Amino acid sequence: MVLPLLTRIDHVGIACRDLRKTIDLYRETFGLGVLTLEVNEEQGVREAMLAVGPGADVAAGRPGYVQLLEPLGPDTPVGKFLARRGEGIHHIGYGVADIKAALAAIGGTGVRLIDERPRHGSMGASIAFLHPADVGGVLTELVQFHRIENSEGSAKPLK
Amino acid sequence: MVLPLLTRIDHVGIACRDLRKTIDLYRETFGLGVLTLEVNEEQGVREAMLAVGPGADVAAGRPGYVQLLEPLGPDTPVGKFLARRGEGIHHIGYGVADIKAALAAIGGTGVRLIDERPRHGSMGASIAFLHPADVGGVLTELVQFHRIENSEGSAKPLK
Numbered sequence: 001m002v003l004p005l006l007t008r009i010d011h012v013g014i015a016c017r018d019l020r021k022t023i024d025l026y027r028e029t030f031g032l033g034v035l036t037l038e039v040n041e042e043q044g045v046r047e048a049m050l051a052v053g054p055g056a057d058v059a060a061g062r063p064g065y066v067q068l069l070e071p072l073g074p075d076t077p078v079g080k081f082l083a084r085r086g087e088g089i090h091h092i093g094y095g096v097a098d099i100k101a102a103l104a105a106i107g108g109t110g111v112r113l114i115d116e117r118p119r120h121g122s123m124g125a126s127i128a129f130l131h132p133a134d135v136g137g138v139l140t141e142l143v144q145f146h147r148i149e150n151s152e153g154s155a156k157p158l159k
Numbered sequence: 160m161v162l163p164l165l166t167r168i169d170h171v172g173i174a175c176r177d178l179r180k181t182i183d184l185y186r187e188t189f190g191l192g193v194l195t196l197e198v199n200e201e202q203g204v205r206e207a208m209l210a211v212g213p214g215a216d217v218a219a220g221r222p223g224y225v226q227l228l229e230p231l232g233p234d235t236p237v238g239k240f241l242a243r244r245g246e247g248i249h250h251i252g253y254g255v256a257d258i259k260a261a262l263a264a265i266g267g268t269g270v271r272l273i274d275e276r277p278r279h280g281s282m283g284a285s286i287a288f289l290h291p292a293d294v295g296g297v298l299t300e301l302v303q304f305h306r307i308e309n310s311e312g313s314a315k316p317l318k
Contacts (some may be wrong), residue, residue, distance in 0.1 A: 001166075005190045008212040009223035010170045012251045014297055022295050029268050029294065031164045052253060053167040064223070085298030089248045092171045094211060100286035109188050122189075135188065136181050137246030138173055 005102055010143040011049070011065035015078050015090040019070035023048050032066060035125055044076025045069045046132075049122050067093070067122060085139040091129070091139035099126050099144035106142075111135060118144065164261055167254040167301040170208070170224035174237050174249040178229035182207050186213075191225060204228045208281050210276025225286055226252070226281060250288070250298035258285050258303035265301075270294060277303065 016022035025034045032050040039046050050066040069090060071079035081090055096102040099118045107113050112131035121127030125145050132139040175181040185191045191209040198205050209225040219274060230238035246268055255261040258277045266272050272291035282284030284302050291298040 004212055006211050009171065012168065013173065014295060016295055025295055029265055029270050031286055049311055052165050053163055085244070088291070089251060089297055092248060106188055111188050132247070136173060136175050 006094040007063055007097055008092040008097040011017050013069055013091040014069045015069050015081050016087050019046055019048060019068055022068050026050055044072045072081050076146060093141035093143045095128050096142045096144055099128060102142050102150045103128055165253040166256055168223055169252040169254040170226045172226045172228055172250040174240050175246050178227055179205060181227050185209055192265045202233045204237050250300050252300035255303055256299045258287060260300050261301050262287055268287060271310050309318055
């Protein structure tokens with residue numbers, strides 16, 4: 001295992017019923033601005049990334065983010081989460097330097113991987129989720145950020 | 160309001176039933192080590208702070224943390240959370256430069272403050288919680304870190 005396996009707290013994923021209202025709440029309460037708005041059909045969410053702080057994490061090239069998630073429908077994972085738990089924190093995302101190596105190392109410890117292979121996440125990152133039942137009830141996401149020149153993801157800008 | 164009001168994601172607070180087991184899980188799965196172990200009687204928790212990454216946030220002087228929280232009893236806030244929701248993410252903590260100014264600014268937007276005045280948190284920080292009902296269901300903590308020379312908190316090292 002290459003250490004540190006987790007390089008940073010990348011983001012906190014927050015489930016909400018109304019993305020626009022929740023964006024307004026975070027702007028009015030904390031002064032956080034929206035960096036990107038995307039629809040991720042694969043994950044069934046409309047989402048906003050809000051940067052926390054002055055983008056201080058020079059090493060990784062990213063600040064921390066609040067990721068606001070509104071489900072595209074009730075039968076999506078976030079839609080089911082809202083029905084079961086209500087609005088609130090949905091998952092935590094950690095930065096990794098090499099997501100394939102990280103998945104191999106973590107899978108090797110016996111933790112079940114929701115995603116055996118990385119898929120496309122916010123802002124062109126490669127992401128993968130770990131099974132919350134094997135991480136103390138925490139839905140845990142790994143995020144490998146790619147520099148802008150490599151960041152062609154499947155997520156589309158929100159109209 | 161001084162912007163950015165939130166300087167960074169300070170930590171994710173995770174409720175667990177067995178602190179030692181959960182520390183082992185995070186070490187074995189992610190290679191995270193324990194930085195501090197404390198009992199905070201006021202908050203009714205036994206807790207561990209695990210540093211994420213190489214301590215990269217030079218500006219604020221702190222890396223991000225995973226904060227593992229085991230309740231001291233069933234009638235504590237974390238004990239009730241475990242009974243209601245099970246193990247998982249309990250709250251998110253953001254760094255602020257001036258916690259009193261931040262509380263005044265946030266309180267002024269109409270968000271209810273659980274703590275009108277800062278109290279002692281992990282590793283000598285000053286902390287305050289905001290009411291989750293006014294922050295989209297998210298129990299939100301503000302954290303002002305004090306440099307080591309000012310870091311005499313009420314939390315005691317865990318024996």
